[in-house]
Amino acid sequence: MLRAAPWLMFGLLIMPVLAGLTAIVLPAFGYLPALQQTEPGLMVWRELLNTPGIGRSAALSLSAGLLTPLLSLLLVMLFLASTSGTRWAHAMRRLVAPLLAVPHAAAAFGLAFLIAPSGFALRLLSPELTGWQRPPDLLILNDPLGLAMMLGLVLKEIPFLLLMALAALPQLNPDQRVTMARTLGYRPILAWLWTVAPALYPLLRLPLFAVIAFASATVDVALILGPTLPPPLSVRIIGWFSDPDLNRRLLASAAALLQLAITLSAIGLWIVAEKMIARLYRKLLLGGIRLSGHALLNVAGKSLMVITLGALLLSLLLLVIHAFAGPWRFPANLPGSWTSQHWLSVGSVLLAPLSNTLLLGLMSTVLAVLLVVAALEHESRQGKATTRLLWAIYIPLLVPQVAFLYGLTLLLEQLRWQPGLLLVGFAHSLFVVPYVYLSLAEPYRRLDPRWQQLSATLGASPNRTWWQIKLPMLMAPIATACAVGLAVSIGQYLATLLTGAGRVSTLTTEAVALASGGTRSTIAVWALLQSAVPMLGFVLAITLPRFWWRNRRDMRGQLT
């Protein structure tokens, strides 16, 4: 049973991706018997290439896919370099996990409230500095270059990369490396950049590729902050897919293949750039630069991170303010009055989306935790680590969601599967499993193997050892992994929309649907609800084990 777990897990992760990608190939070349399209050819591609603005859409997707990870990586590296060995890093680790729990859509809405022409930032400056008595006619949100969209993505990807980096750093002994370089006369930040960064980067590569795949094919953030004329390619695919004219699905299939090509080229370009930057880096490193630019790097590293995370926190605060705001005229800094009216109006329609959200989260998280724990326990009983499987775990995160999920939906329609909670739950677990694995693998492997050996010499079978020794000792990391799984499931927009055929409504689909036409206060209420559930999960995951082990001192240090 345990032996099957790794295979079951990889099957679950890889088969749907392969099936989904295969399912879009034939329709992209004009073959979709269900729609009486049986003459293969290149007409679909001709039509796609003649679609107005298609080049611009593709360029938007590609540039978002490259600039988002680049900016996020630079900020994270600079921050880590300027705070290595200080208390900052520790404080940041506490802040990052709850920020990671905020769904993409909620963060994007909050950011919109902050930077929109009638948003909080300009209200603070007006009318004193700008003289504006009315919101200026500026295209800040949905700007044609997609800058707001990329900013929204960067805000969410930075906590992710930071968490990955903070988890990877201890194994590199950064303090020792920095001290060594400092004794050779390098200032601390350069010492970090020259000795720690090159070792850290390889450990961030897979997460970075996941960021590329997500940013180049995002739908929910693009719907909220992205350009509209034309939107990025991923949004157009969804538009064609939901078009009443079913023949548009051929077009959507070709566009999904194009999306795959764009994401893969972004990853390819990144790899080429890696090689060039590595060469340049080596040259600088061997050039022996020790002192220059230290103050600038120090200020930039800390302040940029404070600004980014501050913007994210402020965005969340704005969601709270808007959710209780009465009439709020521009340029007043705060609403004139407060009301709970928005909550009452949402309350009546809340039940179905909320219960769907919780059911889906529960289903996919339980499935994921069972699979991941079984796979890790199998590995631990074998006594050998199997790290080469990491790539397989990442597959659903490296292939653009919109491409394979769309294909999967086409396939399921042809098989006449009834869309419903069960199917959507399976789709969620495609993304929940990898994150649960990433969260749990490290603490599971780090558990001192002597506990298991000791238990065996005392006569306990492997199963008894697992139930009575390992499970309780790993309770805190397993609880955290559950919270991560829940948060990932709640954040899923595309998987819910496509495999649920638009009929399964969750907090996230409701919130994103309001992007066009919802009032700010209603949006704020939904976005807050959408953030509150995963936050609550993290609070429980941290406090419950602490409470449970309140009389066991050595169990309290292990909360990761």
Place this chain on the structure above:
Amino acid sequence: MNASRLTLKNIDIRLHGQILLELDTHVEPGAPLTVMGPSGVGKSSLLAYIAGFLSPDFQASGEIYLGERCLNGLPAEQRKVGLLFQDPLLFPHLSVAQNLMFALPSRAPDRARLVEQALQAVGLEKFGHRDPATLSGGQKARVALQRLLLSQPKAVLLDEPFSRLDAHLRQEIRQHVFQTLRDAGLPTILVTHDAQDAAASGGPVIELK
């Protein structure tokens, strides 16, 4: 207690094809065998091989007999070989008494009384409900030994169990452990790089290089 000797027949442990250790000997109850040598010569691998959890990275051969019973091929939990590690390793999520209860075979009658007696034997009868983290180093070492005895082993392996103790405790705990194991009549192998451990054991010594 029925005591039977521990026989090690043509033990040969290799890592990446390189021989770490060769051993052919037997251990009588009451005469602990001390295996000495610097770190990295495979002392701990020898104990792991006997106890049954040598990592598959090693290649090992040779037969292990406990009395007439061949241990090769048995999983660790069926070998009835107890092990004391460098650290006492009291399970941090269980109370002191629960640690002892965990070791007790399930068929043992009147489990609570046995645990109580085991604590009494080392003067810790008031400590059953305590969090092991609140015990002193010496108390932890005693509980670890009582836990091992409650699991009713037929042989005992000691992996430098005194090396982490403070100097003033080391002598006392060492005496206590050897005396207890001698009284129990258990064949014992001690792995150490401390010559005083070897002297205190009062049994044969093998030096590895």
